[in-house]
Amino acid sequence: MPLFEYHCVGCGSVFEHLARTAKEKPAACPRCGAKKVEKQFSTFAAHQAPEAGLPGCASGSCSSSSCATGACPFSAS
Ligand SMILES: [Zn+2]
Numbered sequence: 001m002p003l004f005e006y007h008c009v010g011c012g013s014v015f016e017h018l019a020r021t022a023k024e025k026p027a028a029c030p031r032c033g034a035k036k037v038e039k040q041f042s043t044f045a046a047h048q049a050p051e052a053g054l055p056g057c058a059s060g061s062c063s064s065s066s067c068a069t070g071a072c073p074f075s076a077s
């Protein structure tokens with residue numbers, strides 16, 4: 001099954017959703033519950049941390065202080 005990445009407009013978190021079809025959308029953001037989510041097309045879970053729920057560094061929305069992976073390329077220095 002295809003694994004899609006979604007970006008939450010509300011809180012900026014990136015999460016993955018296992019969809020049976022390309023038209024299927026996740027019900028809501030797992031973090032804040034917002035239903036305004038946008039599908040990510042640029043990446044395909046290649047650089048995702050194995051733990052679920054971590055902020056997606058590829059989104060550019062996390063900083064060095066909030067990045068749980070410790071390897072955020074967007075960290076402000
Ligand atoms: Zn959210």
